[in-house]
Amino acid sequence: MEAFGYLVPYGLEWANLLVRWLHIITGIAWIGASFYFVWLDNSIRPPAPGSELAKKGVMGELWAVHGGGFYNPQKYLVAPAELPKELHWFKWEAYSTWLSGFALLTIAYYFNAQAMMVDKAVADLTTWQAVGIGIGFLVAGWIVYDLLCRSPLGRYDLWFGVVIFALLVAAAYALTHLLSGRAAYIHVGAMIGTIMVANVAMLIIPGQRKMVGAMLAGGKPDPVHGIRAKQRSVHNNYFTLPVLFIMISNHYAMTYRHAHAWLVLALIMAAGVFIRHFFNLRHKGRIEWRYPAIGVALLLAVAVAIAPSKPAAVAAQADPAAEFAQVKAIMDQRCAACHSAHPTQPGFATAPAGIVFDTPDQIRQRATQIHQQVVELKAMPIGNLTNMTDAERARIAAWFAAGAK
Numbered sequence: 305m306e307a308f309g310y311l312v313p314y315g316l317e318w319a320n321l322l323v324r325w326l327h328i329i330t331g332i333a334w335i336g337a338s339f340y341f342v343w344l345d346n347s348i349r350p351p352a353p354g355s356e357l358a359k360k361g362v363m364g365e366l367w368a369v370h371g372g373g374f375y376n377p378q379k380y381l382v383a384p385a386e387l388p389k390e391l392h393w394f395k396w397e398a399y400s401t402w403l404s405g406f407a408l409l410t411i412a413y414y415f416n417a418q419a420m421m422v423d424k425a426v427a428d429l430t431t432w433q434a435v436g437i438g439i440g441f442l443v444a445g446w447i448v449y450d451l452l453c454r455s456p457l458g459r460y461d462l463w464f465g466v467v468i469f470a471l472l473v474a475a476a477y478a479l480t481h482l483l484s485g486r487a488a489y490i491h492v493g494a495m496i497g498t499i500m501v502a503n504v505a506m507l508i509i510p511g512q513r514k515m516v517g518a519m520l521a522g523g524k525p526d527p528v529h530g531i532r533a534k535q536r537s538v539h540n541n542y543f544t545l546p547v548l549f550i551m552i553s554n555h556y557a558m559t560y561r562h563a564h565a566w567l568v569l570a571l572i573m574a575a576g577v578f579i580r581h582f583f584n585l586r587h588k589g590r591i592e593w594r595y596p597a598i599g600v601a602l603l604l605a606v607a608v609a610i611a612p613s614k615p616a617a618v619a620a621q622a623d624p625a626a627e628f629a630q631v632k633a634i635m636d637q638r639c640a641a642c643h644s645a646h647p648t649q650p651g652f653a654t655a656p657a658g659i660v661f662d663t664p665d666q667i668r669q670r671a672t673q674i675h676q677q678v679v680e681l682k683a684m685p686i687g688n689l690t691n692m693t694d695a696e697r698a699r700i701a702a703w704f705a706a707g708a709k
């Protein structure tokens with residue numbers, strides 16, 4: 305086994321690829337199905353009073369055409385008089401999204417916590433502290449949310465939403481003051497995702513089980529289960545757009561590396577909620593443009609607020625060759641451990657993002673990207689694992705401003 309130890313990071317890279325692939329597939333299946341049911345619920349129309357359907361207990365139906373066939377879904381108030389033999393339950397879409405998501409969090413973050421979760425400029429944590437904080441927030445998020453749902457506040461949708469949003473922003477604030485920006489963001493997303501899946505596993509599915517159980521026992525199902533499940537699925541519906549942004553946020557260092565990254569996240573999440581609200585109303589036939597307008601205005605405001613300032617002019621050296629030699633020395637010392645054809649940094653099997661800085665040409669070709677990551681965003685070196693200094697960043701800025709020769 306010893307002899308194959310060097311293949312461990314490579315194996316993890318494959319695990320990362322396969323689990324990420326699975327996570328996206330299950331996530332699409334889950335969110336896709338739930339978007340469809342929200343649309344269905346909001347689009348069905350009541351059958352004519354006294355019609356056959358109304359007598360059967362159908363409260364709404366619609367006709368749709370898709371994939372070369374006609375569909376006629378019907379929704380029963382509480383339940384049909386007689387339970388069908390075969391009943392499809394939507395649950396594995398949600399469960400497998402959480403399982404693959406947690407596996408991905410472990411592979412991408414917990415196995416490489418020093419690079420991916422710890423930012424010494426924020427807090428100098430050990431691996432176990434960082435992982436403990438991450439998992440602690442996932443568990444605490446669900447407990448607090450669930451208690452609030454069961455409290456009297458749970459009955460007031462709008463106020464409940466405001467309080468949950470404020471708590472999520474508080475969590476984002478705390479996490480960005482404990483972990484690296486990207487780990488803070490992904491853990492806010494994982495907190496929301498955990499709440500959503502726990503809603504399915506702990507409330508929605510057990511409620512449906514009790515309804516079905518009551519019917520099988522020959523009784524009438526208690527509508528309270530349906531009402532509770534509905535409350536949770538309304539929350540899940542508003543969580544979707546924020547959570548999806550967070551899942552892609554790791555590509556955008558301009559958001560999570562900002563000095564007020566928690567506020568940037570709060571505003572983008574709010575934009576997602578307003579835009580989702582527009583679609584929910586639209587399904588019901590109400591077109592309220594002010595909601596997406598607020599969402600777009602929030603996004604624009606964030607874009608303007610976090611725009612990089614014009615870089616201060618740093619005097620470059622007169623001799624471009626000497627200037628580049630200094631830049632090359634910095635890159636060798638601070639970047640090459642990871643961005644090389646043969647990385648030496650533990651945990652990196654291949655050059656991250658396929659970016660290699662072994663030769664002068666490879667450095668010059670990526671001057672704009674280097675400048676953006678090192679000077680504008682300070683996102684690289686990741687977690688400043690190689691201890692790059694501000695003077696070195698200024699050197700790169702000067703080289704770039706003089707034309708990156």
Ligand code: HEC
Pocket residue numbers: 419554555635638639640641642643649652656657659670673674677678684685686689690692
């Ligand atoms: C400890 C390992 C490590 C070190 C050291 C490191 N990087 Fe990176 N770099 C990464 C990882 C991981 C990614 C991929 C990040 C992602 O997927 O968002 C990356 C991505 C990048 C990207 C692409 C970013 C994008 O989203 O387009 C650039 C450019 C980059 N690094 C430049 C540098 C430079 C310049 C240095 C040295 C000053 C450096 N890196 C040091 C790990 C490292």
